[in-house]
Amino acid sequence: MSPQPRSAVGAPLSRVDGRLKVTGRALYAAEHEAKGVLHAVIVDSSVGRGRVTSIDADAAEAQPGVLRVIHHGNAPKLPYRDNPGSNNPPGGRRLRVFQDDKVLFHGQPVAVVVATTLEAAQHGASLVKVRYDAEKPSTDMAAATPDQPTEYARGDADAALRAAAVRLDLTYRMARNHHNPMEPHATVARWDGDRLTVWDKTQWVVGTQTELSTVFGLPLASVRVISPFVGGGFGSGLRCWPHTVVAALAARETGRPVKLVLGRRQQYFGTGFRPAYEYRLRLGSDRRGRLAAAVHEMDAETSSYETFDEAIMLAGQMFYSTPHVGQAYRKVPLDVNTPIWMRGPGFANASFAIESAMDELAHELGVDPIELRLRNEPAEDESNGLPWSTRRLRECYTVGAREFGWDRRDARPRSTRDGELLIGLGMAAAVYDPGRMPARARVRLGADGTAVVEAAASDMGPGTYTSQTQVAADALGLAMRAVDFRLGDSLYPQTPPHGGSMTMASVGTATLDACDKVRRQAVTLAVEDGESPLYGADAEDVVVRGGRLHVRGNPARGETYRSLLARNGLARLEADGSYAGPPEPARHSYFSYGAVFTEVAVDATLGLVRVRRMLGVYDCGRIVSPKLADSQALGGMVGGIGQALLEHTVTDHRDGRIVNANLADYLVPVNADIPDLRAIYLEGEDTxxxxxxxxxxxxxxxxxxxxxxxxxxxxxxxxxxxxxxITAEALL
Structure with missing residues (x-):
């Protein structure tokens, strides 16, 4: 089949759903109204560990509008079947809401108040009296006992380290971060007999569907999850959290739809977070900086009831040529709620340690940081011996250094001033393992020449609606306005989680497959139709542009989808598409890469850090939508500024309370913190x-x-x- 003309993919198009969002017509989870909806407010545990000894709900239930107060003393027992098809951590036992009197962390749901109005539910929740047999929680990672480590080794890292001419022994610490999306997590739940429908803030409608089906012991087909718009997620919506179960339970117990919205404070313990890390890294090299050994020891917090881990080890295994590597990754169980993936999971933390250490080694040796990295570029993935699918880091360095003016950098620390400001330039390399998982999509080409494409994907901001429409439009040979891409409904063909940078590759490939099949159906129909201008043409020579099929190189010989379907009495053509995921066994090592350059100004007296400019150069294969990619890149840089300079969840270890559970005290970057940001994408593709x-x-x-x-x-x-x-105190 002839390659299709490409006009949408690669074009800097505006979001197809942009008008809905700016006019307020895009409905988020809490904005869905069900007839007769009630409001629910969760009562959170005020202790960090122990047991509930009594719950006095009399005062709450006496309030006008309050209908029920549900807690472990009166809630029904739920099946809570195992759910291997979820994003629940594989180790441990997930929290079972209102199933017993145990308190596992501060803020755990211990009751829910259901009322006719939000105000009545909020007031009722304030009147519920809960008594506890409290114990001192373990929330300090430095004082807790880690689990047995996950280990990796090649060569003899300890021996090579001892023999190395240059040795560094460095420990890096990274604070816990919370996602803090603008849209709070919310659920509207409605039962119709034994069928459950929820409108939920989620990055994986299929995952929420499977979790609710196992919690309530329902057939999967009896649960429908709807989530057309997500107001930011950053990973916080990658699993079904307890509040969604609470909303569904409250709806079943009251016999009416229930709306439950987490308050901003509740986001800090009602959903997950990027765990805190302590990362010790020992490097050994020769005098020219060629790495001989690296020993990575990583401790990260997890909850006492589930074992959460992430891809913190991969970067240390493959990023630089190192013959001897040892790794130990230990999870530290604490009396906290379970962490979850947050943007750049694992790699964002590992890169801070590894790329800081490479900078320290460069300074120790008097070598330019880019040159040091070039001297340690691997020819293949040394963790598995596979060739790279693409690895264009050298080009990222070259382009970034040229565009940023790296050659004007005076290598001496504290050598450049602008009045009272100390000016510094820094760079780091970046790597990430984009996910690829099986996905499905469905397309219907109507007799009016328009198409509907469906997939149970999500869009938390990267522009899934738009990028998938671009792929579909080119594959079908239609204008963007003639394609309606629909997502966010578990009734649609199943897709993987909307995270891990996997949506474009996975869902996009399924969309491409479905649209290619429909286009081929139409071409076959035309070349076999004696009344078609394309009758007898070679199907391989037929392309579609603007909804019109024609012979390549002869646009006059052809006809439209509309005329073809009308003449053949067809209301539609349709097909299901799929993506099977990466090949097994893997034939290539598959990563995306980048180089980040930045300039800061530090007040010499106050220690305050201001970012002046930042440039990222990326090897990310084909860029489907440059405008959306820029939105992603600038947002990621802003997130990195927050991680580096501002974000820090603070816990009171006496009772496990999060002290700064609000956007006044948990600092995130605002417009005044953000400098000139720029992203460059290397042209090309990774087929x-x-x-x-x-x-x-x-x-x-x-x-x-x-x-x-x-x-x-x-x-x-x-x-x-x-x-x-990095705080001002650390620089004074």
Whole structure:
């Protein structure tokens, strides 16, 4: 079949759903109204560990409008079957709401008040009296006992380290971060007999569907999850949280639809977070900086009832040529709620340690940081011996250095001033492992020449509606306005989670497959139809543009989809498409790459850090939508600035309470914090990765930012800060 003309993919198009959002017609989870809806407010545990000894709900239930107070003493027992098809951590036992009297962390739901109005539910929740047999929780990672480590080794890292001419022994610490999306997590739940429908804020409608089906013991087909718009997620919506179960339970118990919205404070313990890390890294090299050994020891917090882990080890295994590597990744169980993936999961933290250490080694040896990295570029993935699908880091360095003016950098720390400001330049490399998972999509081409494409994907902001429409429009040969891409409904063909930079490769390939099948159906119909101008033409020579099929090189010989379907009495053509995921066994090592350059100004007296400019250069395969990619890149850089300089969840270890559970005290970047940001994408594609040649952009753009900033701060001040966030106190 002839390659289709490409006019939408690669074009900087505006979001197809943009008008809905700016006019307020895009409905988010809490905005869905069900007839007779009630309001629910969760009562959170005020202790960090122990047991509930009594719940006095009399005062709450006496309030006008309050209908029920549900807790472990009166809630029905729920099946809570195992759910292997979820994003629940594989180790441990997920929280079972209102099933017993145990308190596992501060803020755990211990009751829910259901009322006719939100105000009545809020007031009722304030009147519920809960008594506890409290114990002192364990929330300090430094004082807790880790689990047995997950280990990796090649060569003899300890022996090679001892023999190395240059040795560094460095420890980096990274604070816990919370996602803080603008839209709070919310659920509207409605039962129709034994069928459950929920409108939920989720990054995986299929995952929420499977979780609710197992919790309530329902057939999967009896649960429908709807989530057409997500107001930011950053990973916080990658699993079904307890509040969604609470809403569904309250709806079943009251016999009416129930709406439950987490307050901003509740977001900090009602959903997950990026766990805190302590990362010790020992490097050994020769005098020219060629790495001989690396020993990585990582401790990260998890909950006492589930074992959460993430891809913190991969970067240390493959990023630089290192013959001897040892790794130990230990999870530290604490009396906290379970962490979850957050933008650039694993790699964003690992890169801070690894890329800071490479900068320290470069300074120790008197070598330019880029040159040091070039000297340690691997020819293949040394963790598995596979060739790279693409690895264009050298080009990222070259382009970034040229565009940023790296050659004007004076290598001496604290050598450049602008009045009272100390100026520093820093850089870091970035790597991420974009996910690829099986996905399905469905397309219907109507007799009016328009198409509907459906997939149970999500869009938390990267522009799934738009990018998938671009792929479909080109594959079908239609204008963008003639394609309606629909997502966010578990009734649609199943797709993987909307995270891990996997949506474009996975769902996009399924969309491409479905649309290619429909286009081929139409071409076959035309060339076999004696009344068609295309009768007898070679199907391989027929392309479609603007909804019109024609012979390549002879646009006059052809006809439209509309005329073809009308003449053949067809209301539609339709097909299901699929993507099977990456090949097994893997034939290539598949990563996206980047190089981040940044300039900071540090007040010499106050220690305040301001970011002046930042540039990211990325090897991410084909860029389907440059405008959306820029949105992702700038957002990722902003997130990296937050991780590096501002974000830090603070816990009171006496009772496990999160002290700064609000956007006044948990600091995130605002417009005044953000400098000139720029992203460059290397032209090309990675067809070894997937048929679209794409590698997701969403995660890689945050990886490396924190390290680049820390390295710039060192260059400005001469002081090496190995703990995030970098505060003024650390520089005074």
């Amino acid at each position: 070894r990765a997937d048929p679209l040649g794409v590698k997701g952009v969403g995660e890689i753009v945050q990886v490396g930012v924190a390290a680049a900033l820390a390295n710039a701060v060192f260059h400005a001040t001469g002081r090496r800060v190995r703990e995030l966030p």
